[in-house]
Amino acid sequence: MPASPEFVEKLFSQLAPVYEKVSVAISGGMILHWYDLLFKTLDRIYRIKSRDGKRIEHLDIATGTGLIPLWIWKHWRNKVSVTGIDLTEGMLKIARHRMPDWKFIVGDALNLPFDDNSFDVATVTFGLRNMEDPAKAISEAYRVLRSGGYFLVLEVVPYPNPLLQRLFEMHVGTVSAIAGGILSGNITPYVYFAGSVDSFFTREGFEKACRNAGFRKVGILPMAFGGSILAICQK
Numbered sequence: 001m002p003a004s005p006e007f008v009e010k011l012f013s014q015l016a017p018v019y020e021k022v023s024v025a026i027s028g029g030m031i032l033h034w035y036d037l038l039f040k041t042l043d044r045i046y047r048i049k050s051r052d053g054k055r056i057e058h059l060d061i062a063t064g065t066g067l068i069p070l071w072i073w074k075h076w077r078n079k080v081s082v083t084g085i086d087l088t089e090g091m092l093k094i095a096r097h098r099m100p101d102w103k104f105i106v107g108d109a110l111n112l113p114f115d116d117n118s119f120d121v122a123t124v125t126f127g128l129r130n131m132e133d134p135a136k137a138i139s140e141a142y143r144v145l146r147s148g149g150y151f152l153v154l155e156v157v158p159y160p161n162p163l164l165q166r167l168f169e170m171h172v173g174t175v176s177a178i179a180g181g182i183l184s185g186n187i188t189p190y191v192y193f194a195g196s197v198d199s200f201f202t203r204e205g206f207e208k209a210c211r212n213a214g215f216r217k218v219g220i221l222p223m224a225f226g227g228s229i230l231a232i233c234q235k
């Protein structure tokens, strides 16, 4: 169920002040573990990429409140520069406040305002699922990466096991929609999120979309019994 950019922007503008707390609460804290895996992977990639002494250029797509840049700021700011892009100004305001030296710009992941071959690393965490054309966003990430550059994605995907998928739908459709609604004061986004997972790529479909975009190496790490993935792709 892809939503229009206007709908997504309105949704996240309303959620911005509580977004992080609510995500942790409705995932039962699991989201922190998934971010941690991404950070460990980024750490390894930065160690390799920083060997030539050049500053690493990182693009965080659908950066939101800047959670990924914030980790980079704390651990790698001497060697890495981050640009964050997102549709929603309300989310970016929080990111800019946290990291005033870095660029956080309003823009669309389906039409990135950057030249080809501009970045060494690109990430998108829990953003692709909300986009009208996720395959186009993957192609755009490929285009702006330099040869050898890495593209990392964290996302929720439909469970391969139909029973687990049904349980998950019941959880997000009821418990997490109600909890999200109470914590944020607005149930609409969480009803929308509940419907946005089963229309997204399966794990296999996601891998195919990355290969079709041109990535020569694609590794997918399933997490939470296959209900979420960490994808590591190389151009």
Ligand SMILES: C[S@@+](CC[C@H](N)C(=O)[O-])C[C@H]1O[C@@H](n2cnc3c(N)ncnc32)[C@H](O)[C@@H]1O
Pocket (backbone or CB within 6 Å): 005, 008, 009, 012, 061, 062, 063, 064, 065, 066, 067, 068, 085, 086, 087, 088, 091, 107, 108, 109, 110, 124, 125, 126, 127, 130, 131, 132
């Ligand atoms: C669930 S939040 C994730 C934010 C952040 N990546 C994180 O992990 O906390 C999804 C973000 O994707 C952004 N977004 C959705 N569609 C987008 C698009 N086409 N281009 C840029 N950003 C988009 C939304 O504005 C929102 O900030």
